[in-house]
Amino acid sequence: MSTPTQLPSFWSRLSLAFGTFFKTVGDAEFAARVRDDQVGPVAAPAPVAPAPAPAPVLLRETTPEAALQLLTLLQREARLIDFVHENLASYADADIGAAARVVHEGCARVLKDHFTIQPVRSEAEGARVTLEDGFDAASVRLTGNVVGKAPFKGTLSHRGWKAIDVRLPQLAKEHDASVLAPAEVEL
Amino acid sequence: MSARYAIGIDLGTTHSALSYVDLEASEGEQTAHGVLPVPQLTAPGTVEALPLLPSFLYLPHPDELAPGELALPWATDGEGAIAGEMARSRGATTPIRLVSSAKSWLCHPGVDRRAAILPADAPEEVTRVSPLEASTRYLAHLRQAWDHAHPEAPFDQQQVTVTIPASFDPGARELTAEAARNAGYASATLLEEPQAALYSWIQGSNGAWRKQVKAGDIVLVVDVGGGTSDFSLIAILERDGKLEPHRVAVGDHILLGGDNMDLALAHLVARKVAANGTGLDAWQMRSLTYGCRAAKEHLLADATATTWPIVVPSRGSKLIGGSIRTELTRDEVTAFITDGFFPRVEASARPATRARAGLTQLGLPYAQDAAITRHLASFLARQAGATAQLEGFEGRVSADHGFLHPSAVLFNGGVFKSAILAQRVMDTINDWLYMEGAEGARMLEGADLDLAVARGAAYYSYARRGGGVRIRGGTARSYYVGVESSMPAIPGMEPPIQALCVAPFGMEEGSELELPGQEFGLVVGEPVHFRFFGSTTRRQDAIGEVLDFWGPDELHEQNEIQATLPLEGRSPGEVVQVKLHALATEAGTLELAAVARDGQRWKVEFDVRSTSEQ
Numbered sequence: 186m187s188t189p190t191q192l193p194s195f196w197s198r199l200s201l202a203f204g205t206f207f208k209t210v211g212d213a214e215f216a217a218r219v220r221d222d223q224v225g226p227v228a229a230p231a232p233v234a235p236a237p238a239p240a241p242v243l244l245r246e247t248t249p250e251a252a253l254q255l256l257t258l259l260q261r262e263a264r265l266i267d268f269v270h271e272n273l274a275s276y277a278d279a280d281i282g283a284a285a286r287v288v289h290e291g292c293a294r295v296l297k298d299h300f301t302i303q304p305v306r307s308e309a310e311g312a313r314v315t316l317e318d319g320f321d322a323a324s325v326r327l328t329g330n331v332v333g334k335a336p337f338k339g340t341l342s343h344r345g346w347k348a349i350d351v352r353l354p355q356l357a358k359e360h361d362a363s364v365l366a367p368a369e370v371e372l
Numbered sequence: 373m374s375a376r377y378a379i380g381i382d383l384g385t386t387h388s389a390l391s392y393v394d395l396e397a398s399e400g401e402q403t404a405h406g407v408l409p410v411p412q413l414t415a416p417g418t419v420e421a422l423p424l425l426p427s428f429l430y431l432p433h434p435d436e437l438a439p440g441e442l443a444l445p446w447a448t449d450g451e452g453a454i455a456g457e458m459a460r461s462r463g464a465t466t467p468i469r470l471v472s473s474a475k476s477w478l479c480h481p482g483v484d485r486r487a488a489i490l491p492a493d494a495p496e497e498v499t500r501v502s503p504l505e506a507s508t509r510y511l512a513h514l515r516q517a518w519d520h521a522h523p524e525a526p527f528d529q530q531q532v533t534v535t536i537p538a539s540f541d542p543g544a545r546e547l548t549a550e551a552a553r554n555a556g557y558a559s560a561t562l563l564e565e566p567q568a569a570l571y572s573w574i575q576g577s578n579g580a581w582r583k584q585v586k587a588g589d590i591v592l593v594v595d596v597g598g599g600t601s602d603f604s605l606i607a608i609l610e611r612d613g614k615l616e617p618h619r620v621a622v623g624d625h626i627l628l629g630g631d632n633m634d635l636a637l638a639h640l641v642a643r644k645v646a647a648n649g650t651g652l653d654a655w656q657m658r659s660l661t662y663g664c665r666a667a668k669e670h671l672l673a674d675a676t677a678t679t680w681p682i683v684v685p686s687r688g689s690k691l692i693g694g695s696i697r698t699e700l701t702r703d704e705v706t707a708f709i710t711d712g713f714f715p716r717v718e719a720s721a722r723p724a725t726r727a728r729a730g731l732t733q734l735g736l737p738y739a740q741d742a743a744i745t746r747h748l749a750s751f752l753a754r755q756a757g758a759t760a761q762l763e764g765f766e767g768r769v770s771a772d773h774g775f776l777h778p779s780a781v782l783f784n785g786g787v788f789k790s791a792i793l794a795q796r797v798m799d800t801i802n803d804w805l806y807m808e809g810a811e812g813a814r815m816l817e818g819a820d821l822d823l824a825v826a827r828g829a830a831y832y833s834y835a836r837r838g839g840g841v842r843i844r845g846g847t848a849r850s851y852y853v854g855v856e857s858s859m860p861a862i863p864g865m866e867p868p869i870q871a872l873c874v875a876p877f878g879m880e881e882g883s884e885l886e887l888p889g890q891e892f893g894l895v896v897g898e899p900v901h902f903r904f905f906g907s908t909t910r911r912q913d914a915i916g917e918v919l920d921f922w923g924p925d926e927l928h929e930q931n932e933i934q935a936t937l938p939l940e941g942r943s944p945g946e947v948v949q950v951k952l953h954a955l956a957t958e959a960g961t962l963e964l965a966a967v968a969r970d971g972q973r974w975k976v977e978f979d980v981r982s983t984s985e986q
Contacts (some may be wrong), residue, residue, distance in 0.1 A: 227813075257415075261415065263690045264685055265687045267690070268691050268692070268817070270689070271690065271691060271693075272772030273692070276692050276693065279697075280692050280693065280695075281692055283681075283683050283692075283695050284683070284685075284691045284692040284695050286681060286683045286697075287685045287691065287695060288691075289685050290544035315984040321976040347960050352420075353419070354414060354415075354418040354419055354420040355411075355419040355420070355445070356417055356418060356419075357417035357418075357437065357440050357441055357442075358440060358443065358448075359417070359438070359440035359441070360416070360418070360440070360441060361417075361438075361511075367416075367686075369465075371465075
């Protein structure tokens with residue numbers, strides 16, 4: 186195997202790793218390719234397939250940076266990662282409840298400070314609603330007896346949520362977002 | 373190029389903010405205004421724009437942060453010291469590198485405010501900063517934030533007002549003006565915070581304020597900020613059919629505020645936790661203080677809640693096992709906050725003072741009595757005659773009145789978000805009024821408690837251009853220099869001194885007065901010191917008046933002042949006859965000048981410690 190002339194940077198490797206992970210889980214053919222790749226464990230010689238024509242890009246990759254940033258905020262304000270990593274089996278509900286206050290208050294603060302979130306539908310849950318022809322299928326999901334043509338009449342079972350505004354902090358150029366919480370050493 | 377915006381800056385003890393009025397979109401009392409979100413570091417490498425800039429400065433160790441983590445939108449390499457939210461949160465765990473309450477140090481007469489003394493308890497290797505420099509940093513940060521957001525309207529071309537406590541002495545005012553100059557403010561005007569609060573209220577009412585107050589009203593402004601409490605009295609006059617507010621009195625400097633209340637509660641709860649065998653470290657104390665503040669706000673906002681839980685998270689990653697759960701009860705809040713800081717006292721109550729231990733001079737001179745209502749009683753009693761000579765107020769004050777009777781009260785500061793506390797102060801004042809047979813005072817509604825000072829300052833910048841209502845009143849103190857009287861010396865006694873009035877009460881800005889008669893001989897090249905006094909109550913003394921004696925509460929001695937004649941073409945030792953001039957500047961400071969017969973002027977310095985003692 187020849188050495189590639191341009192090695193991918195840390196960020197592209199990280200993004201590559203995430204992408205590969207999900208693709209391996211969700212795409213059996215791709216998983217087979219990974220398995221049969223020279224890097225992964227070799228099972229059987231792969232049959233030589235004709236190179237497929239480049240498919241039009243239908244899916245986009247999201248950057249992990251914003252997700253990491255949100256995790257950092259949730260850890261800093263709400264100790265979410267600490268909380269989720271604990272084994273609840275060994276604690277009484279009262280202890281869990283006390284910690285849940287920290288998590289709840291902190292998460293609420295993060296949502297309030299960094300997002301503007303509104304319900305998709307303003308009606309009360311349980312109310313009868315009518316969806317006219319051409320309604321936004323991305324923001325309203327039809328469930329149950331989905332037949333016929335618009336207008337659809339039904340009961341609102343969940344109002345939905347929509348982020349009107351996102352205000353994530355800006356990051357310095359060299360900032361390593363993968364450190365979700367630095368280790369602390371008291372001198 | 374003329375200004376497009378009127379900018380107001382609240383340089384607070386714990387928070388600073390920048391507000392503005394768009395001059396092009398404003399007309400008369402209808403103003404278009406906003407608050408600038410201030411980009412600041414909230415964590416290493418993380419910049420967020422928040423409405424408030426915490427007035428904290430963190431001086432990091434060179435190895436403490438990775439390179440590039442201090443970048444700001446206008447400084448890619450950062451600025452060495454960190455201002456704002458990250459400074460506050462970092463400093464809580466490393467207090468030896470945290471500068472806080474720089475503003476309280478700026479008006480501390482016992483220290484050299486230009487010397488690098490902060491943080492007071494920093495070890496040798498930390499490069500300290502002076503109170504002046506710290507204030508400069510906050511002001512510069514706000515300027516850069518503005519320039520970053522408004523490249524089309526550079527900061528130094530706008531009309532800028534910076535607020536100060538009404539109780540600031542001339543030295544502290546001068547230092548604030550100097551900090552503003554050092555921060556690149558081309559021309560900043562100073563405004564007293566209680567006045568700013570009233571301006572904000574006037575602005576917020578969109579003209580309806582004329583229905584809420586009438587001629588003859590006396591508005592008491594009670595401003596309890598994070599670190600200081602400040603009182604002012606503003607009388608409403610009617611001139612040519614127009615209502616005109618006049619600031620008639622200001623209170624003393626009281627280092628006592630909302631942060632003291634949160635800390636008092638945190639210590640109470642910490643003792644409760646310690647009784648169960650759990651000690652708290654500094655980091656946990658900080659989250660406990662935050663928890664107590666939240667609990668206090670809930671309990672003071674909701675009169676039916678009896679307890680509010682507080683959880684102090686563990687420091688390590690074991691959140692569930694390691695967190696400490698406790699609670700704050702209504703009884704505790706009532707005992708500590710409502711009755712501790714706002715007790716229902718008599719009008720004759722006075723704050724307790726005790727003699728200071730000799731070696732405590734290094735710290736800040738915090739108020740020794742936590743009861744804000746007692747400080748208020750003392751203020752109103754001292755100012756009983758404040759309106760006696762005011763046009764339209766003749767005959768309203770009688771000799772039987774033990775204190776000045778306010779007819780309306782305006783609250784300012786986050787503490788009064790609690791209706792219970794505002795009501796307590798109102799009830800206490802109305803008890804006092806009732807006991808003297810006077811009508812109760814009313815509370816002025818619609819104040820914006822957090823951002824009022826910044827907003828009011830922006831409105832003032834706007835009003836100065838002729839756009840809106842202006843508060844009159846001039847300087848709120850009269851000033852005196854001490855001159856030795858010509859009495860024969862008595863062994864064992866200090867020679868008695870007389871006080872010579874050099875600046876009368878109520879000097880309007882832009883006015884200059886010359887001290888008649890008296891000339892001083894100044895020796896060229898040798899500094900001359902004068903003892904210096906201020907009074908918030910002696911309204912009638914004219915310039916040049918000499919007092920032989922005065923009441924114990926009437927005159928307060930300030931830092932001594934100094935005049936130095938530089939050589940400049942004269943020979944050392946030569947004596948020059950000068951007259952003293954007092955000038956109330958347009959910028960809101962007081963200047964004393966020594967003027968020679970030939971018209972040459974030298975400034976008399978208020979803050980002289982650095983040259984006289986080092």
